[in-house]
Amino acid sequence: MKYSIFSLARNALSGHARWPQAWRSPAPKPAYEAVIVGGGGHGLATAYYLAKVHGMRNVAVLEKGYLGGGNTGRNTTIVRSNYHLDPNAHMYELSLKLWEGLSQELNFNVMYSARGVLNLVHSPAEMDAAMRRGNAMRLNGIDAEFLSRDEIARRIPNLDCSRDARFPIHGGLLQPRGGTVRHDAVAWGYARAADALGVDIIQQCEVVGIRLSGGAVAGVETTQGFIATERLALAVAGHSSQLAAMAGVRLPIESHALQAMVSDPVKPVLDTVVTSGAVHFYISQSDKGELVMGGDLDFCNSFAQRGNLPIVEHVTAACLTLFPSFGRLKLLRTWGGICDMTMDGSPIVAKLPVQGLYMTGGWCYGGFKATPASGWLTAHTIAHDAPHDLNAGLTLERFAQGRMIDEKGAGPYAWMH
């Protein structure tokens, strides 16, 4: 059924009791043309674009829990493409372009809100770096505007722009097309659209082994039995090391917990996304009214999907430094998600060194905003058994070749990116 004002009116008259289910829950078939591990946004997007763009419809998505139950439902919903280095800039810009039309593409309201993403700068040196990145973005055809302190004070009245602030604000780099997207809707929208094209979405089906034959993928062992396939894609960021190890591949990745937290809901007080690299903090207001906040990693390897108190304290302290008036709010919830942190801070969207094995992972903090591009490029890589120009640099081999894509220049320490 196509969702529209007419279907809404028709179902309102029947008390919303007759909405059809949005996707099937089929039993796995013995074999598929392609199997995607991971039923989050990336895996579901990959399946959707495989079916839609490349006509591959005999495809399964395997999810160990429920759809969008991992990082898709744990991020802070921010989308942007304000990167400096070409491979990241063009890939994230593809993603932002796909976000702009995604609700129409999927016939599902993902609530893309181009409210702008503002990176605050607090020192002349940071100003130079932001100007450089903003100019690089504009040369790459990506929107970027530099705002003065006065313009920021006018746009965001509750931000402390005074001269005697602990971290005085000198200006900021704004990407107007950046913003937020309703994260659960992304998983549901891609799932519904992929299912409508014939993709089998199989939940409660954990992959426990990868079967190889003559050095090539032959299928996966799962908690629901063996499923044969010659093309296997891993879209399991957070656990990429574990899945790749099943095929004998070691990755330049460590898993780290990134926390997020929300205040209790209030009336609209903040109509843009504000970030500060100097105090390690970002904030936006959800449509429900909660202030959604995040900061640094927990800085030690973790699979626990929860964090530790020092980061919660750091994030709230940063919040109050920038927005003193938010001190009267209460912290409602905190949670953590597990990030694949690569050794250069950039993702791996590539063929792995086993025939028929592909991955989209190593997304560090950047996974959610990349969801459409990750799916689009992974689908292309699977269908052609070769990368697209836009992910040709996002290989696993770049680490051995010295072609790192290190935005921060932080070096090979996974938790420093």
Place this chain on the structure above:
Amino acid sequence: MMLIPCPHCGPRAQSEFTYGGDATVKQPAPDAPMEEWFAYVYLRDNPKGLHDELWLHSAGCRTWFKVRRDTRTHDILASARMDQSL
């Protein structure tokens, strides 16, 4: 908040410490092949479970030491000086 047992100072709050990563990687010989150096710098086992790792007591005795920690639960099972085994 994790309570990290420094082998010199005893249990202290996590906020006194700095993380140093996987303690099992060993620097290869200077003339070792490039593959070994590559693995040393970039590749990690990243275990979901027990992880031997380095910590620095940066706001205490400023000494590096080793910790065995469960990455699923953050439970710390043991700590040891650099010249001891876990």
